[in-house]
Amino acid sequence: MANLEASNLTLQPVSVTRKMAASLPGLRDLAISNGLKIHHLGAGYPHPEVTDPRGFLQHHQAYIDHLIAEEGLNDPAVVPEVLRETFSYTDTLGPQTTRQAFAAVYGRDWGVGIDPEQLIPTVGATGGINLICSLFERPGVPVAYISDAPTYAGFTARVGLCRHASIYSVDMDEEGAKPDLFRAQIRQARADGNFVPFYYTVPDGHNPAGFSFSQARRQELLAVAREEGVLIVEDAPYIYINYAPPAERAQPFLALAPDQTVHLFTGSKIGFPGPRVGFLYSEAQLSIAGGEQVSLSQMALTEASSDVLFQNPQALRGFEALLHERQEDGQGFVLRGGMWPLAEEKLKVYRENRQIMLDGLQDGLGQYPQHFRWTTPQAGFFTVFTFLGGKVSTDDDFVQKLVAEYGLVVIPMYDFYPQDARARDAAAGFDQLRLSFCFSESTGEARRRDLKEAVSAFCAAVKKESGLA
Numbered sequence: 001m002a003n004l005e006a007s008n009l010t011l012q013p014v015s016v017t018r019k020m021a022a023s024l025p026g027l028r029d030l031a032i033s034n035g036l037k038i039h040h041l042g043a044g045y046p047h048p049e050v051t052d053p054r055g056f057l058q059h060h061q062a063y064i065d066h067l068i069a070e071e072g073l074n075d076p077a078v079v080p081e082v083l084r085e086t087f088s089y090t091d092t093l094g095p096q097t098t099r100q101a102f103a104a105v106y107g108r109d110w111g112v113g114i115d116p117e118q119l120i121p122t123v124g125a126t127g128g129i130n131l132i133c134s135l136f137e138r139p140g141v142p143v144a145y146i147s148d149a150p151t152y153a154g155f156t157a158r159v160g161l162c163r164h165a166s167i168y169s170v171d172m173d174e175e176g177a178k179p180d181l182f183r184a185q186i187r188q189a190r191a192d193g194n195f196v197p198f199y200y201t202v203p204d205g206h207n208p209a210g211f212s213f214s215q216a217r218r219q220e221l222l223a224v225a226r227e228e229g230v231l232i233v234e235d236a237p238y239i240y241i242n243y244a245p246p247a248e249r250a251q252p253f254l255a256l257a258p259d260q261t262v263h264l265f266t267g268s269k270i271g272f273p274g275p276r277v278g279f280l281y282s283e284a285q286l287s288i289a290g291g292e293q294v295s296l297s298q299m300a301l302t303e304a305s306s307d308v309l310f311q312n313p314q315a316l317r318g319f320e321a322l323l324h325e326r327q328e329d330g331q332g333f334v335l336r337g338g339m340w341p342l343a344e345e346k347l348k349v350y351r352e353n354r355q356i357m358l359d360g361l362q363d364g365l366g367q368y369p370q371h372f373r374w375t376t377p378q379a380g381f382f383t384v385f386t387f388l389g390g391k392v393s394t395d396d397d398f399v400q401k402l403v404a405e406y407g408l409v410v411i412p413m414y415d416f417y418p419q420d421a422r423a424r425d426a427a428a429g430f431d432q433l434r435l436s437f438c439f440s441e442s443t444g445e446a447r448r449r450d451l452k453e454a455v456s457a458f459c460a461a462v463k464k465e466s467g468l469a
């Protein structure tokens with residue numbers, strides 16, 4: 001007998017990545033008992049080789065010591081202000097110094113003037129997604145978000161929490177979401193009686209689609225967004241995990257139109273995921289009830305102050321430390337000229353891994369262009385692998401078989417297609433796998449060797465499963 005009658009509640013569906021994670025230990029044991037090595041091509045986590053916190057902890061401490069020294073207090077009985085503040089309640093905006101540092105460095109990197117007073121700290125990009133959804137769900141009217149097919153599972157999951165929210169998805173080609181379909185979906189969603197506040201996308205290193213939107217496509221999508229009066233929520237976790245030469249990097253929507261964009265920055269990939277640092281930034285204006293004009297950032301701040309309310313000042317100060325470097329004379333700290341040197345530390349591993357993945361696929365499967373295709377990611381952690389010809393269905397059974405019989409952990413794509421995309425095409429994603437090259441348990445030479453072995457095992461497996469071996 002239940003303690004609470006709650007028949008109005010339903011269990012949220014479990015995402016395929018969670019299902020995989022849950023079934024992995026059993027499958028792994030099975031694979032190992034079959035004498036197989038486990039090959040990681042599934043996890044989307046930052047690599048341990050570039051997320052060793054020890055150097056960061058020293059840097060953070062030295063930065064805090066520097067701030068304490070700058071206060072110039074000589075009385076040991078008085079707690080330095082920076083320490084007191086770091087362990088106290090802050091307000092919803094977090095420390096001003098962190099926002100100022102981030103605005104200066106990020107603004108310089110992307111050629112935008114960022115107003116630190118409009119930067120809203122979030123609990124990673126996940127918190128940014130939650131904040132922007134909850135803001136527009138508040139009125140309680142049917143709300144439709146436009147997104148890509150496929151789209152980020154964390155976004156779909158968040159939208160699933162709200163009964164009056166739905167996703168209208170837009171199919172993509174190799175340059176990004178298709179502008180005509182984008183416009184058509186906005187209009188359809190409105191015709192169906194929805195309020196359509198934004199289009200959510202991941203234009204750089206799209207997770208899970210494994211490519212970046214072209215510059216031209218961004219402009220086209222932006223033009224549609226402006227004409228139709230919807231915002232673009234730009235989720236940018238991989239903006240610095242970028243493999244394109246600097247001159248060829250596409251501009252984020254943030255740089256193209258800060259007044260039409262809600263930009264979600266996260267410290268998870270450029271720094272560390274654990275501290276959960278992120279920022280929402282927008283210069284959009286909203287016309288709200290009573291015809292009043294308010295900035296989106298003000299609305300987001302009010303929303304956040306009823307939600308997270310207090311930021312974690314220590315995590316934000318840690319991120320602020322990352323934005324500073326030691327002065328050449330070793331005496332103090334100065335603001336970094338940009339975040340690219342930090343990115344380069346990470347890119348050393350990801351660039352190499354990406355090349356191993358692409359070379360391995362080309363070597364193993366390059367002679368079968370009529371059977372297989374894969375994306376060349378310009379940013380991010382993933383390539384999407386497609387089986388052509390309809391012989392293989394990448395359903396749960398297939399993916400579990402890859403673990404049990406080949407030791408290969410990969411993620412099927414079908415679950416990343418929003419419901420309406422699957423209604424349009426029941427087979428959507430059932431010919432695709434998401435292969436990640438960001439994570440392995442090993443480091444250095446062992447990492448290279450393990451990834452090469454993983455890609456080679458993958459090529460052998462898909463050839464066999466496609467009847468080509």
Ligand SMILES: Cc1ncc(COP(=O)(O)O)c(C=O)c1O
Pocket residue numbers: 044123124125126127152154202207235237266267268273277278
């Ligand atoms: C597209 C996308 N958005 C958001 C996130 C979550 O980021 P955070 O750790 O900042 O919450 C991820 C993480 O993999 C992601 O790929």
